[in-house]
Amino acid sequence: MNDIQVHCEHETINCPYGTTADTLLGRLGIGEEAVALKVNNEIRPLKTRLAVNSVLEPVPLQSPEGAMIYRRSLAFLLAVAARKLFPGNSLYVGHSLGNSYYYTINAGEPLKEQEIAALQKEMEALAREDLPITFKYLAYEEALEVFTKNRQRDTVLLMEQRSTSRIKVHECKNFLDIYVEPLVPRTGLLSSFELMPYQEGFLLRFPAIGKGMELGPFEDEPKIFDVYNEYKKWGRMVGVRVVGDLNALVASRTISDYIRIAEAHQSRKMAEIAERIYGQRDSIKTVMLAGPSSSGKTTSAKRLSIELMVLGIKPVAVSLDDYFLGKERTPKDEKGDPNYECLEALDVPLLNKHLQALYRGEEIRLPVYDFKTASRREGGGKAIHLDDRTVLIVEGIHALNEALTPDIARNTRFKLYVSALTQLNLDDHNRIPTSDNRLLRRMVRDYQFRAKDAAGTIKMWPTVQAGERKHIFPFQNSADAAFNSALDYELSVLKYYADPLLRAVKPGQREYAEASRLLSFLENFAPIPPQYVPGTSILREFIGDSEFKY
Numbered sequence: 001m002n003d004i005q006v007h008c009e010h011e012t013i014n015c016p017y018g019t020t021a022d023t024l025l026g027r028l029g030i031g032e033e034a035v036a037l038k039v040n041n042e043i044r045p046l047k048t049r050l051a052v053n054s055v056l057e058p059v060p061l062q063s064p065e066g067a068m069i070y071r072r073s074l075a076f077l078l079a080v081a082a083r084k085l086f087p088g089n090s091l092y093v094g095h096s097l098g099n100s101y102y103y104t105i106n107a108g109e110p111l112k113e114q115e116i117a118a119l120q121k122e123m124e125a126l127a128r129e130d131l132p133i134t135f136k137y138l139a140y141e142e143a144l145e146v147f148t149k150n151r152q153r154d155t156v157l158l159m160e161q162r163s164t165s166r167i168k169v170h171e172c173k174n175f176l177d178i179y180v181e182p183l184v185p186r187t188g189l190l191s192s193f194e195l196m197p198y199q200e201g202f203l204l205r206f207p208a209i210g211k212g213m214e215l216g217p218f219e220d221e222p223k224i225f226d227v228y229n230e231y232k233k234w235g236r237m238v239g240v241r242v243v244g245d246l247n248a249l250v251a252s253r254t255i256s257d258y259i260r261i262a263e264a265h266q267s268r269k270m271a272e273i274a275e276r277i278y279g280q281r282d283s284i285k286t287v288m289l290a291g292p293s294s295s296g297k298t299t300s301a302k303r304l305s306i307e308l309m310v311l312g313i314k315p316v317a318v319s320l321d322d323y324f325l326g327k328e329r330t331p332k333d334e335k336g337d338p339n340y341e342c343l344e345a346l347d348v349p350l351l352n353k354h355l356q357a358l359y360r361g362e363e364i365r366l367p368v369y370d371f372k373t374a375s376r377r378e379g380g381g382k383a384i385h386l387d388d389r390t391v392l393i394v395e396g397i398h399a400l401n402e403a404l405t406p407d408i409a410r411n412t413r414f415k416l417y418v419s420a421l422t423q424l425n426l427d428d429h430n431r432i433p434t435s436d437n438r439l440l441r442r443m444v445r446d447y448q449f450r451a452k453d454a455a456g457t458i459k460m461w462p463t464v465q466a467g468e469r470k471h472i473f474p475f476q477n478s479a480d481a482a483f484n485s486a487l488d489y490e491l492s493v494l495k496y497y498a499d500p501l502l503r504a505v506k507p508g509q510r511e512y513a514e515a516s517r518l519l520s521f522l523e524n525f526a527p528i529p530p531q532y533v534p535g536t537s538i539l540r541e542f543i544g545d546s547e548f549k550y
Contacts (some may be wrong), residue, residue: 081122104201130188142165155429157244250526274307290399291418294441296485296538320396328450341467361445400475419480420486454501460509492528
């Protein structure tokens with residue numbers, strides 16, 4: 001009567017209620033490559049106790065989900081090592097930089113190279129010990145006491161948003177950390193990593209997704225680092241560095257003041273970019289604007305236009321989407337569907353012909369692409385021409401790629417990269433992936449304006465990310481400037497919209513695992529009502545009621 005049924009692929013077995021999943025792996029034919037399990041389509045640790053009839057699916061280390069578990073586990077291992085070597089200091093995770101995370105320490109001086117080397121050796125020693133990484137529950141007051149005693153201020157702040165009587169934590173070698181998502185079951189699996197001195201801190205390097213356990217060569221991204229680093233410093237200056245700081249402003253009813261500050265700071269950054277373009281007005285004829293999905297490119301282009309008009313420059317917007325070849329001429333992907341992500345989907349010769357004509361002072365009429373019919377109407381758009389005070393703003397995913405404009409002189413083009421580079425962390429060593437920020441933006445916008453539910457957005461997101469890695473990220477460092485479209489308060493607003501959308505995804509759907517992960521993530525944020533968001537905010541591009549016309 002207390003038995004439950006567990007199914008995996010072609011195997012079904014009966015076991016007692018409360019059996020831990022890891023004891024069944026051999027009987028179910030699940031190999032050691034699994035670092036977690038999907039239990040009824042929800043990613044759970046291997047030692048999860050099974051309380052209901054369950055369908056199990058392994059999460060291999062080489063899968064995208066497994067790769068993210070590996071990275072989070074490395075960050076946890078680093079925290080364990082740092083607590084032993086530098087017990088009086090706090091280690092702060094920063095942003096991602098390629099296949100690495102940037103770290104600093106709160107000591108007066110940055111860590112020396114020999115200290116970073118010692119930290120790596122300690123991590124390697126912990127990995128060789130093959131220690132278990134377990135999870136358990138603490139009473140709320142007990143967890144509060146532990147994190148306070150261990151000087152984990154940011155985690156204590158994060159707990160202010162929790163109202164449960166027990167708190168789930170990870171544990172390894174007497175080090176406790178709040179449970180955010182599953183980790184690998186033991187430290188022995190964490191064999192491939194490297195600590196490397198970088199700027200005022202160091203990088204935790206890890207393998208790229210889909211590249212096995214091999215560490216690739218380090219590829220620097222100085223422009224992206226500079227933008228991230230500047231925003232991190234700004235976050236510390238205004239006192240909002242982690243989610244707990246943001247939640248405290250919501251609780252004290254002073255969030256509207258912070259929103260105005262955040263929006264003003266972002267506007268000032270766009271104004272600085274406009275001034276750079278103005279300073280090169282004798283040569284710059286075109287601004288090439290690109291960025292990954294849901295980075296706010298459209299609103300960024302509109303706000304840049306306003307800043308340029310303030311300086312007496314007349315901007316003319318051109319969308320690369322209107323230069324799509326059309327369904328019949330568009331290359332096909334591996335599934336035989338039109339591949340609109342590749343450069344070859346655009347009519348590059350026509351674009352260059354139009355730009356050359358404009359540079360000569362001639363008038364052209366822009367094409368218009370109809371997505372409903374998947375066809376282009378030649379000359380169906382507005383007529384435009386350039387004069388001494390006009391600048392084109394060309395926006396699209398390939399705008400930074402030199403192969404897009406081979407016939408146009410480089411010194412006439414200003415390249416602008418736009419992305420939502422989230423500087424906010426959950427706590428001192430649990431970061432917020434920028435891709436999660438953009439996914440939630442995309443999900444809300446898809447529902448608001450494209451009649452697509454959350455499951456639909458989640459389903460297509462891996463394809464979007466694959467296109468970004470191929471067509472956008474390789475060119476980001478060629479940009480003349482980078483604009484951060486992220487707003488530190490926005491996840492609290494997006495929660496207002498995304499929470500009910502994610503709850504509509506049911507356990508029987510493949511997308512439930514990601515939906516439940518995002519729901520758990522959003523529980524850390526105190527909600528902010530959308531009426532606080534200004535009408536000209538980039539966030540309005542996704543939630544609606546923008547003062548801009550799209």
